Amino acid sequence: MGPKTVLWTGIGLCAAGAVGLVVGGLLDVDAADPWASVAGGAAALIGLALTLYVLVTQPSAPAAPASSVTASGERSVAAGGNIGSVATGDGSTATAPPTMPASTPPPPGSTVTASGERSIAAGGDIGNASTGNASTSDS
Known part of the structure; x- marks a missing residue:
């Protein structure tokens, strides 16, 4: 029995109980009193049973997909958060910026990929990056 079936069963029982109490109250109030007590107790037990059934049989929420960080090219660099300074070239340097914002991880399920050469x-943010070779001068 699916959750929607249980929901509609509960709604149907409530509607039937309400109609029965109204009809009983219009016909004979004294006779409706014991029926109301029995119906209220039965509705409470059935409602509790249906609630427990749905809680136990509902599948749990799927886990958030994991983030992926991949660097696959020659001299490539990938980071899930901020990169302060990175240099991939021969003899090159990259100086770190004076301040970097706090690194925050990428959202769940996001992909960070560096796949080409260098x-x-x-x-997150990249403060300073150098991918080329340092130039040299011959004298």
Whole structure:
């Protein structure tokens, strides 16, 4: 029995009980009193049983997909958060910026991928990056 079936069963029982109490109250109030007590107790027990049934049989919520951080190219760099400073070239340097904001992880299920040669990817900010070779001068 699915959750919608249980829901509609509960609604149907409530409607039938309400109609029965109204009809009983219009015909004979003294006779309706014991029926109301029995119907109220039965409705409470049935409602509790249906609630427990749905809680036990409902599948749990799926877990959030995991984030993915991948660096696959030669000299590539990937980070799930911020990158302060990175250099991938021969003889090159990248100085770190004076301040970087706090790193926050990428949202669940996001993908950060650096797949080309000397590629750089970040789930956050990149402060300073250098992907080329340092130039040299011959004298």
